[in-house]
Amino acid sequence: MRNPAPRDLFPGALEMMILESLRRQPAHGYALVQHIQQRSKNLLQVEEGSLYPALQRLLKAKLVKAEWGVSATNRRVRTYQITASGLSHLEKEISSFERMFEGIALVLNPGKTPAN
Amino acid sequence: MSWLSRIFRRRELFNELAEEMREHMEERTEQFMREGLSRKEAARAARMAFGNSTLIEERSREVWQWPSLESIWSDVRYALRQLRKSPMFTITVVLSLALGLGANTTIFTFMNALLFLPPAVKDGNRLVEVMLRDAKHSGIEGYMPLSTPGYYQLRDHNHTLNGFAAFDGDPRPVSWNDHGQGQQVFGQLVSGNFFSMAGVTPVLGRDFAADEEQTGASHPAILISYSFWQRGLAADASVIGRVLVLNGTSYTIIGVTPPSFGGVVIGSRPDFWASLAMGPTLTRDPKLLSSAGSFWLFGMGRIKPQVSKAQVQADLDVVSNLIQHSNSHEKLEAAVFPLQLVPAPFRIYVTAFTGLLMAAVGLVLLIACANAANLLLARAMTRRREFAVRAALGAGRFRLIRQSLTESMLLALAGGAGGLALAHWSVPLLLSLKPVNIPVFVEAPLDWRVISFAFMLSICAGLVFGILPAVRAPQTEVSLALRDESQIAGRRRSRLRDSIVVVQITVCLVLLISAGLCVRSLFNARSINPGFSTHQVALAQLDPESLGYSKVQQKQFYEQLLERVKALPAIGSASLADSLPLGTNRSVHGIYIDGIAQSLDKDGIGVQTSSVAPGYFAAMGIRLLAGRDFVVEDSQPDTTRVVINEEMARRFWPNRNPIGQRFKDGEQSVEIVGVVTTGKYRSLGEDPEPFFYRPFDYASRGFLVVRGEGNTQPSLDAIRRVISALDPNVVPMDMESVSEYMALPLFAAHTTGVLLAAFGGVALLLATIGLSGVVSYSVSQRTTEIGVRMALGADRSTVLKQILGQGMRLIAIGIVCGLGVSFAATRVLAGLLYGIKPSDPLTYLAVSLFLVAVAQISCYFPARRAASIDPMQALRAE
Numbered sequence: 001m002r003n004p005a006p007r008d009l010f011p012g013a014l015e016m017m018i019l020e021s022l023r024r025q026p027a028h029g030y031a032l033v034q035h036i037q038q039r040s041k042n043l044l045q046v047e048e049g050s051l052y053p054a055l056q057r058l059l060k061a062k063l064v065k066a067e068w069g070v071s072a073t074n075r076r077v078r079t080y081q082i083t084a085s086g087l088s089h090l091e092k093e094i095s096s097f098e099r100m101f102e103g104i105a106l107v108l109n110p111g112k113t114p115a116n
Numbered sequence: 117m118s119w120l121s122r123i124f125r126r127r128e129l130f131n132e133l134a135e136e137m138r139e140h141m142e143e144r145t146e147q148f149m150r151e152g153l154s155r156k157e158a159a160r161a162a163r164m165a166f167g168n169s170t171l172i173e174e175r176s177r178e179v180w181q182w183p184s185l186e187s188i189w190s191d192v193r194y195a196l197r198q199l200r201k202s203p204m205f206t207i208t209v210v211l212s213l214a215l216g217l218g219a220n221t222t223i224f225t226f227m228n229a230l231l232f233l234p235p236a237v238k239d240g241n242r243l244v245e246v247m248l249r250d251a252k253h254s255g256i257e258g259y260m261p262l263s264t265p266g267y268y269q270l271r272d273h274n275h276t277l278n279g280f281a282a283f284d285g286d287p288r289p290v291s292w293n294d295h296g297q298g299q300q301v302f303g304q305l306v307s308g309n310f311f312s313m314a315g316v317t318p319v320l321g322r323d324f325a326a327d328e329e330q331t332g333a334s335h336p337a338i339l340i341s342y343s344f345w346q347r348g349l350a351a352d353a354s355v356i357g358r359v360l361v362l363n364g365t366s367y368t369i370i371g372v373t374p375p376s377f378g379g380v381v382i383g384s385r386p387d388f389w390a391s392l393a394m395g396p397t398l399t400r401d402p403k404l405l406s407s408a409g410s411f412w413l414f415g416m417g418r419i420k421p422q423v424s425k426a427q428v429q430a431d432l433d434v435v436s437n438l439i440q441h442s443n444s445h446e447k448l449e450a451a452v453f454p455l456q457l458v459p460a461p462f463r464i465y466v467t468a469f470t471g472l473l474m475a476a477v478g479l480v481l482l483i484a485c486a487n488a489a490n491l492l493l494a495r496a497m498t499r500r501r502e503f504a505v506r507a508a509l510g511a512g513r514f515r516l517i518r519q520s521l522t523e524s525m526l527l528a529l530a531g532g533a534g535g536l537a538l539a540h541w542s543v544p545l546l547l548s549l550k551p552v553n554i555p556v557f558v559e560a561p562l563d564w565r566v567i568s569f570a571f572m573l574s575i576c577a578g579l580v581f582g583i584l585p586a587v588r589a590p591q592t593e594v595s596l597a598l599r600d601e602s603q604i605a606g607r608r609r610s611r612l613r614d615s616i617v618v619v620q621i622t623v624c625l626v627l628l629i630s631a632g633l634c635v636r637s638l639f640n641a642r643s644i645n646p647g648f649s650t651h652q653v654a655l656a657q658l659d660p661e662s663l664g665y666s667k668v669q670q671k672q673f674y675e676q677l678l679e680r681v682k683a684l685p686a687i688g689s690a691s692l693a694d695s696l697p698l699g700t701n702r703s704v705h706g707i708y709i710d711g712i713a714q715s716l717d718k719d720g721i722g723v724q725t726s727s728v729a730p731g732y733f734a735a736m737g738i739r740l741l742a743g744r745d746f747v748v749e750d751s752q753p754d755t756t757r758v759v760i761n762e763e764m765a766r767r768f769w770p771n772r773n774p775i776g777q778r779f780k781d782g783e784q785s786v787e788i789v790g791v792v793t794t795g796k797y798r799s800l801g802e803d804p805e806p807f808f809y810r811p812f813d814y815a816s817r818g819f820l821v822v823r824g825e826g827n828t829q830p831s832l833d834a835i836r837r838v839i840s841a842l843d844p845n846v847v848p849m850d851m852e853s854v855s856e857y858m859a860l861p862l863f864a865a866h867t868t869g870v871l872l873a874a875f876g877g878v879a880l881l882l883a884t885i886g887l888s889g890v891v892s893y894s895v896s897q898r899t900t901e902i903g904v905r906m907a908l909g910a911d912r913s914t915v916l917k918q919i920l921g922q923g924m925r926l927i928a929i930g931i932v933c934g935l936g937v938s939f940a941a942t943r944v945l946a947g948l949l950y951g952i953k954p955s956d957p958l959t960y961l962a963v964s965l966f967l968v969a970v971a972q973i974s975c976y977f978p979a980r981r982a983a984s985i986d987p988m989q990a991l992r993a994e
Binding site: 028029030047048049052053055056057060066068073075076077078 | 132133135136137139140142143144146165166167168171172173175176177179180
C-alpha cells in the first residue's frame with residue numbers, strides 16, 4: 001500500500017493539502033484521504049495516523065470547523081469545513097510554500113527557470 | 117472556545133473523535149467489500165490500512181492536552197531517577213537544605229505567631245485598637261492606654277465607630293479559693309459589649325448583658341475561658357451558675373468562651389473575664405473607674421461601613437481634644453491602630469528582634485544553598501557526557517536548563533519538607549526556653565502561612581542554588597565533552613566553586629563571630645555580680661490583702677509566717693520585702709539632702725528604693741558594710757530610719773561617715789543607720805546606682821525571701837506547706853529559687869546566645885561539608901595529575917601539603933572577607949551585649965582560629981586520600 005520510497009512530508013504540508021481540499025468542498029475524514037490520494041495521482045498516500053492528529057490541530061487553531069451530518073452514502077459523518085481564518089492561513093502558506101519550492105527548484109536545476 | 121470550557125468539553129471531543137474514526141473504518145470496509153472482499157476480510161484489511169487506531173486516537177488527543185505540563189512530569193520522573201542513582205549526593209544536599217530551611221521556618225513560625233496571626237475575632241480587619249499618644253515622649257514611651265472616663269467619652273462622642281469596647285491590657289493575677297485551696301488564676305476586665313464586638317459567642321451560657329457594665333457590681337458575673345473550664349473545672353457540664361470565690365468575692369459563671377478564643381492580646385490567656393463594673397473590687401483600686409489619671413484600658417472599635425481608618429483617626433482626634441479641654445490634662449491624642457495580637461507600638465521591637473534572627477538564619481540558608489550549588493556544579497562536571505549526548509541528540513539548551521532546574525527544585529522541595537519537620541520539632545523546644553515564671557503564653561502553630569513560607573522559600577532557594585549550575589552545564593562544547601577534555605573545562609569551573617566556598621567561609625565566620633559575641637555576653641551576664649546571692653535562696657510572692665486581710669491581720673500573718681519558716685530545718689534566715697532587685701516593679705523616691713545642690717527638678721533627686729524587713733540583707737546575701745540592719749522597732753508607722761547602699765554614700769557623703777546623716781525622703785526626714793554593698797537593681801548591665809532601703813510596713817503584698825543554712829537550698833515544698841497551714845487561701849505566687857528568678861533578667865541574653873550558637877554550629881557544619889566536598893572533588897579530578905607528579909618523584913608529604921595549601925588559600929581569603937563583614941555587621945548586636953564590645957578582638961581572633969582549625973581538619977581527609985594515590989593505578993586509568 002506504500003510507495004516504493006516513502007518520504008515524509010515536510011511539516012505543515014499535510015495541513016496545507018487538507019485546507020486546499022476543504023477549500024474546494026467540505027469533506028469528512030475518509031473523503032479527504034481519497035481526495036488527496038486521487039488528486040496526487042496516487043503519488044501521496046495520506047495515513048490516517050497523520051490525518052486525524054492534523055485535523056485536531058486545525059480544529060484547535062480554528063482553521064476548520066466540524067459538523068456532524070449524513071453523507072451521500074447515507075452514513076453519519078463528521079464533515080469539515082474551512083473557516084475564514086483557515087482561508088487566509090492557506091493563502092499565506094501556499095505563497096510561502098511556492099517561494100520555497102522555487103528556491104529548491106533553482107538550486108536543483110540551476111540552468112532552467114522553474115515551471116510556474 | 118476558552119481554555120476552561122475546553123477542559124470540560126474534552127471528554128465530548130474525545131468521544132466524537134472515536135466515533136469519527138469508527139465511521140472511517142466502516143466506510144473503508146465497505147469500500148473493500150465493494151472491491152469483492154468478504155466482510156471479514158474487508159474489516160481486517162481496513163484495520164491494517166488504518167494502522168494502530170489506539171495510537172492515532174492518543175496522538176489526536178494530545179493536540180488538546182497541555183504539552184508543557186505533561187513534559188514537566190516526565191522531567192520530574194527523569195530527575196527522580198537521576199537523584200536515586202546518586203543517593204549520597206541527594207542526601208547531603210537535602211540534609212543541608214533541610215537544616216537551612218528548617219532554621220528559617222522555625223524563626224518564621226515565631227514571627228508569624230507574633231506579627232501575622234490575627235486575633236480570633238470576627239471580621240478582625242474592620243476592628244481598630246485605640247490608645248493614647250503623649251506627644252512629649254517618643255517611641256513606645258509615648259503610648260498609653262485610656263482612662264475609664266476617657267474611654268466613655270470616646271465611646272459616646274465618636275461618629276465613625278459601630279460600637280466601641282474596652283479591655284484591660286494586662287490580665288490580673290487573682291487568687292481563687294477552690295474549696296479551701298488557693299490557686300492563682302488570671303482575669304481580664306472588659307466592657308459589657310466586648311464579646312459582641314469581637315463577634316465571640318459563648319459555647320455555653322450567655323454573654324454579658326449590655327447594662328452589666330454599669331449594674332454588674334450588685335451581682336458579680338464572669339465568663340470563663342474554654343481551657344480554664346477544661347483544666348480548672350473538669351469540664352463540668354453544669355458549670356453555668358456555679359460560683360467561684362475570686363480575691364474574696366463570689367462570682368457567678370454565666371458563660372464559657374469558645375476554645376479558639378484566647379483574648380485579643382498576645383501572651384495573655386485570661387482564665388476569666390469580668391465586666392468593668394467589677395474593676396474596683398477585683399483590683400482593690402476604688403478610683404479605678406472614676407479617675408481620669410489612671411490609664412489602663414485599651415479601646416477596641418468596629419469601623420462603620422464605608423468609613424476608612426484615617427477617618428476614624430480624624431474623628432477621634434476631635435473627640436480627644438474635647439476630653440482634654442474638659443479635664444485640662446496634658447496634651448494626649450488618640451492613636452488608632454488595626455487590632456492585632458501585638459499592639460502596633462510594640463511591633464517595631466518585635467520586628468527588630470525577629471528580624472535580627474531572620475537575618476541570622478538567612479545566612480545559614482545562604483551557606484546551605486552554596487553547598488547545594490557547589491555539589492551540583494561538581495555533579496554537573498561528572499554528568500557532562502550525559503548532557504553532551506542529550507544536546508547532540510537534539511535537546512535544546514532551554515530544555516537542558518529546565519531539566520537541571522527540575523532536579524534543583526525537587527531537592528529544594530525535599531529540603532523544605534525536611535525543614536518543616538525540623539520546625540515541628542524545634543518550635544516546641546524553643547518555646548520551652550521561655551522561663552516558666554513568666555506568665556506569658558505564646559502559641560506558635562505551623563499554620564498555612566508557615567507552610568506557604570516554607571514552600572516559597574524552598575522554591576527561591578532552589579532557584580538560587582540551581583540557576584548557576586543549570587546555566588553553566590549546557591554551555592559545555594559538545595565535542596569537547598564527548599572527548600572528555602576534563603582538565604580544560606575544569607579549571608574555569610573550579611574557580612566558580614572556589615569563590616562559592618570563599619563566600620561560605622565568609623558568611624560562616626560572620627555567624628560564628630556573632631554567636632561568639634552573644635555567648636561571651638551571656639557568660640558575662642551570668643558572671644555579673646547582681647549584688648545578692650543567686651544560690652540557696654527561695655522566693656515567694658504573697659498577697660494576703662487580696663483575701664481582705666486588714667492591716668493588723670496582715671502583720672500577724674507575716675510575723676507568724678516568718679516565725680514558722682525560720683523554725684523549719686536547715687533554714688538560715690527569712691525576711692520580707694515589697695520588691696526585689698531586677699524585678700518588674702520598682703519605686704523611685706525624690707529625696708532632698710542638706711548641703712547638696714538641689715537638682716533642678718523640684719521633685720528632688722530620684723533615688724530607687726524598696727522596703728525590707730529585718731534580716732533581709734542576711735537572707736539575700738547583701739553585705740552590711742557599716743552601721744546596723746533594721747530591727748523590728750524600725751517598722752513603726754512613724755519610722756525615720758533607712759539603710760543606704762555604698763554608691764549612695766559615695767555620691768552624697770563622700771569622705772564622710774554616712775551613719776547618722778539625715779536626708780528628706782519626700783516630706784519625711786530620715787536617718788541613715790546602715791550602709792550595704794551596691795548591687796544591680798534595674799538591669800544587669802547598669803552602672804552603680806544609689807539605692808536606699810526603708811523598713812517593711814507588714815501591710816502590703818510582699819516577697820518572702822528564705823535562705824538555706826550553709827550550702828543547702830531551702831525546700832519550696834516545705835515553705836508552701838507552712839503558708840497553706842497558716843491560711844490555705846493565701847496563694848504564693850511565683851514561688852521559685854533565686855536562680856530560677858534570674859532567668860527573667862537573663863532571658864534576652866540567654867535566648868540570643870543559645871539561638872545564635874545553634875545557628876553558628878549549623879553554619880559551621882554546613883561550611884565544613886562544603887569545603888571538604890570541594891577539596892575532595894578537586895582531588896578526584898586531579899587523580900591523574902597527582903599520579904604523574906608522584907611518578908616523577910613528588911613524595912606524599914609534598915602532595916599532602918599542596919592539597920592542604922589549596923584549601924588554606926580559600927580559607928584565608930574567606931576569613932579576611934569574613935572579618936571585614938563581621939566588623940560592620942555585628943554593630944546591630946551592640947544593644948544585646950553585656951560587657952563586651954561588638955568589635956571585641958579576642959572573640960574575632962579566637963573564632964577565626966577555631967574556624968581555620970575546623971576547616972583544616974575538613975581538608976585533611978581528602979588530602980590524605982590524594983597522598984595515598986597509587987601512581988601506577990592513576991596512570992593506568994587514563
